[in-house]
Amino acid sequence: MEIRYKLYPYPVMSYYSDDYVNSSFDTTIDPKKDGLNIRIDFLTNLNNVELTKYLTQGKVKFVYHLECAQTGFRTALQTSNSEFTYIISNKKICGRLQICPFIVAIHDIPDYVNSSFHEDYRGFKFLIEAGCVMAVGKQVNIDIEKNINDLSNTPSVFSIIKNADETALGMIVDLDQKKIVIKLPERDYYNYKSIKDEAVIQPVLNSLVVVPALTYVLEELNRRDPSERYEYSSYSWYRAIKKALSNQFQCDVESDQLSKFNMLEVAQKMINIPISDALQALSSGYKSEDEEDTE
Numbered sequence: 001m002e003i004r005y006k007l008y009p010y011p012v013m014s015y016y017s018d019d020y021v022n023s024s025f026d027t028t029i030d031p032k033k034d035g036l037n038i039r040i041d042f043l044t045n046l047n048n049v050e051l052t053k054y055l056t057q058g059k060v061k062f063v064y065h066l067e068c069a070q071t072g073f074r075t076a077l078q079t080s081n082s083e084f085t086y087i088i089s090n091k092k093i094c095g096r097l098q099i100c101p102f103i104v105a106i107h108d109i110p111d112y113v114n115s116s117f118h119e120d121y122r123g124f125k126f127l128i129e130a131g132c133v134m135a136v137g138k139q140v141n142i143d144i145e146k147n148i149n150d151l152s153n154t155p156s157v158f159s160i161i162k163n164a165d166e167t168a169l170g171m172i173v174d175l176d177q178k179k180i181v182i183k184l185p186e187r188d189y190y191n192y193k194s195i196k197d198e199a200v201i202q203p204v205l206n207s208l209v210v211v212p213a214l215t216y217v218l219e220e221l222n223r224r225d226p227s228e229r230y231e232y233s234s235y236s237w238y239r240a241i242k243k244a245l246s247n248q249f250q251c252d253v254e255s256d257q258l259s260k261f262n263m264l265e266v267a268q269k270m271i272n273i274p275i276s277d278a279l280q281a282l283s284s285g286y287k288s289e290d291e292e293d294t295e
Contacts, residue, residue, distance in 0.1 A: 010126040011117055013048065013103070013135035023048040023116040025135040027064075027101040031142050034087060038144065042084040044101065044137075050114045051103060051134065055080055059109060060134055063102045068144075070095040072199035078104075091272050093144050101137030105130055157240050158182055158210060160196075162189040173213045175220060180237045182213050203277035211274065214267040217241070222263065226254050244270050 011019035024047040032039045044062055046052055054060040062084070064077045073092045077084070109128040117124075128134065156179075163172060163183035171188075174181040184192060192209070195201050218241070221229055232238035238253075245251040248269060251258060268275065 008133070010112070010128065010132075011114070011121050012133060013051070015136070015138055018118050019121065020048065020114065020116045021118055023051075025051075025101070025103060025137050027062075027137045027140075029099055029101075029140040029142075031097075037090055038088050038093065038097075038142075040086045040088065040099070040142075042079075042086070042101075044082045044084075046082070046103070046135075048114070048116055048135075050116075054105075054109070055103075059107050060103050060105050063104045065100040065102065066097060067100075068093040068095065068097045070199075078106075090144075091277070095144060097142040097144055099140045099142065101140075102133050103135035105132045105134055157237050158213065160184065160189070160192060160209065162186055171209065171212065173216050175217060175232065175235075175237075178236050180213060180217055182209060184209075200281050203274035204281055206271055206274040207278040210271060211264075211267050214270060215264050218258075218263040218267055221253065222258050226256060226258075229254050241270075 013020040013023055013025050024045065026045045028043040028045075030041040030043070032041070042062075042064060046055065051060060055062075058080065061078045061080055062082075064079075064084075064086075065074075066077065066086075066088070067074045071092060071094050073088075077086055105128045107130050111125040112128045113125055158181075159177070159179040160182045161184070163185055166186065168183070168185050170185070172183040174183065192205065196205060217237075221232075221241070229238075242253045245253050245258070245266075249261065249266065251261065
C-alpha cells in the first residue's frame with residue numbers, strides 16, 4: 001500500500017498538506033531481527049492538543065498498516081500508546097514491507113473543530129465518522145533481506161520441473177545439479193504451476209513437495225560415509241544444507257553427527273515447519289486472513 005496524496009472532504013493532518021498549522025504527526029519505525037522473527041518498534045510523536053485529547057479518551061487511535069506485496073501479508077495494528085512493539089514471523093514477509101502510520105477515528109466525532117486548522121477551515125465544523133483517517137504519517141519501507149542459501153527461501157535451493165518421462169507416476173529428486181531438482185509427473189507439475197504463486201498456498205506446497213524431497217536428500221547424505229559427502233560441495237544446495245545444519249543444529253554435515261538426527265524432523269525445521277500453516281490454509285479454504293488487530 002503506497003501512501004498517495006489524497007484529498008479528503010475534511011481537514012487531515014499530513015506531511016503533504018497544510019490543513020493543520022503548528023502541528024505534527026511523526027513516527028519512528030525501527031525494525032530488528034529477533035531470532036527467526038522481525039521485531040518492529042514504533043515511537044510516535046503527536047503534537048496537537050485536540051487529537052491528543054481524543055487519543056486519551058479512546059476516540060481515535062494510532063493505526064499502522066503493514067503490507068508485503070510479495071507474500072500477500074497484510075494487517076492493521078491499533079494502539080493508543082506512543083510506544084508500541086510488534087513481532088512478525090519471518091515466514092510471513094519477504095522483500096519489501098510497507099508500513100503506513102495513521103490516526104483513525106474509532107468513534108463518530110460530530111462537530112469536529114481543531115484550534116490548529118488552517119485559516120481556510122476556521123469557523124467550520126465537520127462530522128468525522130468512525131473509520132475516517134484524521135492524520136497520515138510518512139510511509140516507511142523495510143527491505144527484508146533473506147540469505148540466498150536460506151532453505152526456507154525454496155526457489156533459491158529447489159527447482160521444480162516437469163519430468164520428461166511420460167510414464168513417471170511419482171516425484172523424483174535429482175541431487176546432481178546446482179539446485180535440488182524435483183521432477184513431477186506432467187499432470188502434477190501443471191497443477192503445481194497453476195497455484196505456486198499464491199502466497200497462502202506456499203506452506204501446503206512446501207509440506208507436500210519440499211519436505212519429502214529434503215528428507216530424501218538428508219537421508220541420502222546420511223547413507224554416505226562422511227568423507228564422501230564433500231563430493232557435493234560445489235553445489236549450492238549442499239552449502240545451504242551444511243550452513244543450516246551448523247546454525248540450527250550445531251551439526252557438521254561432514255561428520256558422524258548427522259546420523260544422530262531424525263531426518264524428517266530436521267527437514268521440517270529447516271524450512272520453518274510448514275505443516276501448521278498448511279493445515280490452517282486448507283481448513284480455511286485457501287483464504288488468507290489478516291491477523292487480528294493488536295491492542
